[in-house]
Amino acid sequence: MANxxxxxxxxxxxxxxxxxxxMLRSHPNxxxxxxxxxxxxxxxxxxxxxxxxxxxxxxxxxxxxxxRISTEFMETDLHGxxxxxxxxxxxxxxxxxxxxxxxxxALYRANANGEGKRRWIDKTPYYILHLPTILEMFPQAQIxxxxxxxxxxxxxxxQRSTDLGIYNYHHAAKTWQQYVEAGDRMREHxxxxxxxxxRYEDVLANGRETMEALCEFLGxxxxxxxxxxxxxxxxxxxxxxxxxxxxxxxGNAEKWRKQLSPWQIRVVEAAAGDTLQRHGYPLATEGKRLxxxxxxxxxxxxxxxxxxxxxxxxx
Numbered sequence: 001m002a003n004x005x006x007x008x009x010x011x012x013x014x015x016x017x018x019x020x021x022x023m024l025r026s027h028p029n030x031x032x033x034x035x036x037x038x039x040x041x042x043x044x045x046x047x048x049x050x051x052x053x054x055x056x057x058x059x060x061x062x063x064x065x066x067x068r069i070s071t072e073f074m075e076t077d078l079h080g081x082x083x084x085x086x087x088x089x090x091x092x093x094x095x096x097x098x099x100x101x102x103x104x105x106a107l108y109r110a111n112a113n114g115e116g117k118r119r120w121i122d123k124t125p126y127y128i129l130h131l132p133t134i135l136e137m138f139p140q141a142q143i144x145x146x147x148x149x150x151x152x153x154x155x156x157x158x159q160r161s162t163d164l165g166i167y168n169y170h171h172a173a174k175t176w177q178q179y180v181e182a183g184d185r186m187r188e189h190x191x192x193x194x195x196x197x198x199r200y201e202d203v204l205a206n207g208r209e210t211m212e213a214l215c216e217f218l219g220x221x222x223x224x225x226x227x228x229x230x231x232x233x234x235x236x237x238x239x240x241x242x243x244x245x246x247x248x249x250x251g252n253a254e255k256w257r258k259q260l261s262p263w264q265i266r267v268v269e270a271a272a273g274d275t276l277q278r279h280g281y282p283l284a285t286e287g288k289r290l291x292x293x294x295x296x297x298x299x300x301x302x303x304x305x306x307x308x309x310x311x312x313x314x315x
Contacts, residue, residue, distance in 0.1 A: 003219040005140040006108065007121045010128035012179035013164055014156035015148040016200035021123040023203075023211065026229035029220055031112035032121035035077030039069040040104060040122070041130045044137055047100035054098040060089035062103055078107075080114025101137045119220075128179055131186045142218060143190065145183040148200035149281050150176040151256035154268050167305035169264045170290070170298035173271035180275055193217075199280070201253045257284075267298075 007030070011017050025032035043050075043065060051058045063085055067074045074083050081088065091110065096102035108120040127134055128145065135141060154172035157164050166172050187195050196217040202210045207227045215222040227248070256265065266285050269276065273287030290298075 003142075004119050005142055006105075006138050007119065007142050007144060007218065008127060008131075008134055008138075009121060009123040009125075009144050009146065010131070010183070011125050011146040012128075012148070012150075012153055012176045013125055013166075014153045014160070015125070015179075016146050016203060017123050017125050019200075020144070020146055020203065021121065023226045023229045024121055024214075026225040027215075027220060027223050028225065029118045030121055031080060031108075031115045031117035031119065032123060033073060033077040033111065034079065035070065035073040036124040037066075037070055037073055037122055038124055038126075039066045040124070040137065041127065041133050042069070044100050044104075044133065050100065052098050053096055053100060053103045054093055056089045056093040059093045059096070059103060060085060062100070063089055063092075066107075078111045080111035080117075104137070125179070128182050128186075131182070141194070143186065143195045144214065144217075145187070145195065145197045146200055146203075147180055147183070147197060147279050149254065149256065150180070150272050150276050151260060151265060151268050151281075152254065154264075155256050155259050161305075162309065165306055165309065166302075168298050168301050169260075169267045170271050170295065171302045173268040177272040177275045180279065184278075204248050204252055207248045 007024070009017050009020055009024070021032050021034070024030050025034070043062065050062050053059050053062060063074070067083070067085075088110075092103055092106045095106035095110065108122070112118065112120045131143060134143075150173055153176045154169050157166045157172040157175070158169065161167050166175060183197065187197060196214065198210060198214060211226045212222045215226065256268075260268070267290065269283050269285045269287045270290045273283055277283060277287075
């Protein structure tokens with residue numbers, strides 16, 4: 001019997017979740033929006049506010065909330081349907097079971113059907129911090145956690161500091177560690193048939209073998225399209241993730257060796273050295289912890305820059 005359970009792609013920011021999303025959605029059986037939802041957890045927690053979701057008026061309100069939280073996702077990232085609020089509200093009210101989870105399922109299922117696919121994928125990296133809630137909603141979901149060298153992630157995070165709200169290497173490293181260790185904890189509690197971890201560097205260096213193993217975990221036949229995946233036509237998305245327009249390149253790993261200064265390497269490894277080593281990334285330094293005053297200075301710097309950003313947005 002074919003597996004039709006949902007697939008969630010999770011990981012730290014800048015870990016390769018978007019690349020993996022594009023690779024998997026190229027599979028003939030797998031549908032995946034090209035953005036991030038962000039609304040599943042908050043709307044599930046607030047589901048009582050929407051009433052019976054067999055009622056099109058209530059579904060319409062829920063769709064408006066989805067649109068407010070993730071406008072681009074609803075308008076342009078669902079490639080199997082058109083965001084016509086009234087028509088979609090009627091369609092999903094009929095297709096769902098009246099619950100919030102049923103509405104989510106109906107939305108993704110309608111999009112998958114529109115793409116001619118059997119299963120759906122959600123790629124929202126921060127859901128790794130909320131996997132118990134995700135699995136409460138979708139008990140049969142399969143979780144795919146991608147891990148990238150934290151030094152490369154830290155470098156990439158700082159290239160998009162304003163978007164991500166990360167302004168120094170200590171905070172970037174601790175954020176990476178928080179996400180990766182959340183995945184570690186879930187891996188210990190979930191069956192090997194439900195949680196799968198792979199490394200970004202293995203995708204780049206051994207794409208076919210790595211994706212064959214991932215397809216086996218998902219219960220899907222391997223298809224060459226996941227390696228020779230459909231490239232992005234989105235100029236902004238490709239600018240943020242250049243590999244979306246290129247074949248897999250092993251040289252995209254270990255950028256930190258040239259891009260980070262010795263002190264920046266020291267900071268990242270001091271903050272997350274144990275986690276780096278546990279995931280197979282040897283340290284270039286002793287990984288000795290920074291002094292308390294230095295750690296406090298980095299935290300104050302982060303708070304100051306975030307406050308400045310928030311004031312600028314208000315103005």
